[in-house]
Amino acid sequence: QYAFAIFPTDGVDSPTVVASQVANELLDVEGVGASFVLSDIDGTIYISARSIDMINVQVVMEKFGGGGHSNASGAQVPDGDPEEIIATIKRYLDEIDEVGDFLPASSDEEEVEENA
Numbered sequence: 001q002y003a004f005a006i007f008p009t010d011g012v013d014s015p016t017v018v019a020s021q022v023a024n025e026l027l028d029v030e031g032v033g034a035s036f037v038l039s040d041i042d043g044t045i046y047i048s049a050r051s052i053d054m055i056n057v058q059v060v061m062e063k064f065g066g067g068g069h070s071n072a073s074g075a076q077v078p079d080g081d082p083e084e085i086i087a088t089i090k091r092y093l094d095e096i097d098e099v100g101d102f103l104p105a106s107s108d109e110e111e112v113e114e115n116a
Contacts, residue, residue: 007039023048045080
């Protein structure tokens with residue numbers, strides 16, 4: 001349900017752009033509802049997070065001081081370790097699962113709000 005990747009940036013022009021594209025492409029894999037791609041640029045770990053209306057990735061990225069939108073967000077972690085960051089993201093995803101911080105699964109909820 002989640003995909004994680006560490007993107008090598010050596011010799012890549014615009015690595016954050018390419019990492020974002022990789023995060024988008026991972027959503028095309030069957031069963032993947034959210035993706036997180038990490039890239040190390042000069043000692044700072046850049047995280048590109050994407051979701052297909054499954055979870056609010058902005059909530060996850062806010063834990064790292066980042067932000068964005070519910071389906072596309074990012075963060076930067078100075079002097080971070082990619083494996084540790086992935087482990088932390090997995091813990092946050094478990095917490096989200098427990099407290100129900102997922103995106104609404106039904107358009108009926110939106111329709112009720114619009115008609116109120």
